[in-house]
Amino acid sequence: MRFGASGLACGAMLAFLQPCHAQTAADPFGLTAGTILLRGGIVGILPDNSDSTITRIGGHIAVSDSVTPDFDLSYFVTNHVAIEGIAGVTHNSLTAVDTVLGRIDVGTVWAAPMIALLQYHGLPQSGLNPYAGVGLAVLPYFDAEAAGGLVRQLSVRSEIGAAFQAGVDWHITDHWYGNLDVKKLLVSSYASVNDGRITSTGHVSPIIVGLGIGYRF
Numbered sequence: 304m305r306f307g308a309s310g311l312a313c314g315a316m317l318a319f320l321q322p323c324h325a326q327t328a329a330d331p332f333g334l335t336a337g338t339i340l341l342r343g344g345i346v347g348i349l350p351d352n353s354d355s356t357i358t359r360i361g362g363h364i365a366v367s368d369s370v371t372p373d374f375d376l377s378y379f380v381t382n383h384v385a386i387e388g389i390a391g392v393t394h395n396s397l398t399a400v401d402t403v404l405g406r407i408d409v410g411t412v413w414a415a416p417m418i419a420l421l422q423y424h425g426l427p428q429s430g431l432n433p434y435a436g437v438g439l440a441v442l443p444y445f446d447a448e449a450a451g452g453l454v455r456q457l458s459v460r461s462e463i464g465a466a467f468q469a470g471v472d473w474h475i476t477d478h479w480y481g482n483l484d485v486k487k488l489l490v491s492s493y494a495s496v497n498d499g500r501i502t503s504t505g506h507v508s509p510i511i512v513g514l515g516i517g518y519r520f
Contacts, residue, residue, distance in 0.1 A: 333428030334472070334519065338379040342482050344515015346373040348393055348416075355492075355505025362402035364409065364494060364503045369393045373513055382427055387436060387468075389418040397459075397494065399503075408450040409496065410457040414442045416511075418466050418486070429474075436468035440488045442507060449496075456497050461507060464490030472517065480517040485510065 334340065350366035357363060375389040393416065397409040420438035442461040449457040470484035487510055494503040 334379055334382075334385075334424060334432060335427065336379055336381050338377075338385075339520040340377040340379075340385075340472070340480065340517050341520065342375050342377075342480075342515045342517035344373055344482065344513050346371060346391065346511050346513035348395075348509050348511050350395070350507055350509040352492075352505055352507060354508075355503050357399055357402060357501060357503045359501050360399070360402040360404055360407075362399050363505065365398045365400050366507065366509075367396040367398075369395055373515065377422065379424075379427070383424050385422045385424060385434075387418075387420045387422055387438075389416070389420070391416050397457075404453075407453060409454050409494070410448050410450040412444050412447040412457070412459050414444050416488075417441050417443070418488070420466060420468055422468070424472075431474075432472045434468075434470055434472070436466075436470075438466045438468075440464050440466040440490055442488075442490050442492070454496050456495075458495045459492065461490050461492040464488060464506075470513075475516075478519040480519060482513070482515045482517055484513040484515070486513075487511075 348369045352364050352366050355363040371391055371393045373391040375387055377385045377387040379385045393414050396411050399407040399409055418440045420436035422434050422436035424432055424434040426432045441463045444459040447457045447459050449455055466486055466488050468486045472480045472482050475481055490507045492507045
């Protein structure tokens with residue numbers, strides 16, 4: 304009888320531990336302190352330059368929309384707080400609109416957006432994890448090419464600005480995650496045409512919408 308009671312006790316204990324063990328086995332696939340989440344995807348960049356001004360001829364600079372690959376890396380400092388770094392490359396056309404001379408093609412320029420964000424993740428260990436972030440952004444410009452005609456020379460630069468973010472990660476399987484992300488940047492920019500004879504200042508304030516996939520390390 305003693306042996307039978309002990310067997311029953313062991314069986315009950317094993318039955319109690321099994322669900323706990325199953326939960327622990329699933330934990331490694333959650334987003335917890337020390338997790339690194341590497342994502343890649345495609346983003347659409349939708350600039351808003353309506354507040355820019357142009358000297359001498361009036362109007363403002365319009366920047367074309369673009370679609371480009373995007374890469375980011377998030378490190379979870381705690382279960383809910385992460386630091387994210389983002390980098391990409393984009394190519395845009397610049398046009399002067401509503402000027403006294405009408406619409407003028409200014410040229411094209413490449414930019415390498417770099418963004419650093421502090422994020423809060425609401426449900427990091429669930430199948431659907433919404434998050435929000437705030438941080439700094441810079442848009443280094445390079446290889447500016449004047450359109451020709453009235454525009455013989457072009458240079459573009461920007462300053463460090465603010466970045467705001469909202470998104471969601473969803474657990475697909477094992478270490479893989481899907482991602483939907485929206486960011487808003489507020490960055491001051493400056494353009495110079497024909498060695499400073501005409502200049503433009505304003506904010507590059509794009510909305511960046513991204514869809515991608517991530518891998519958890």
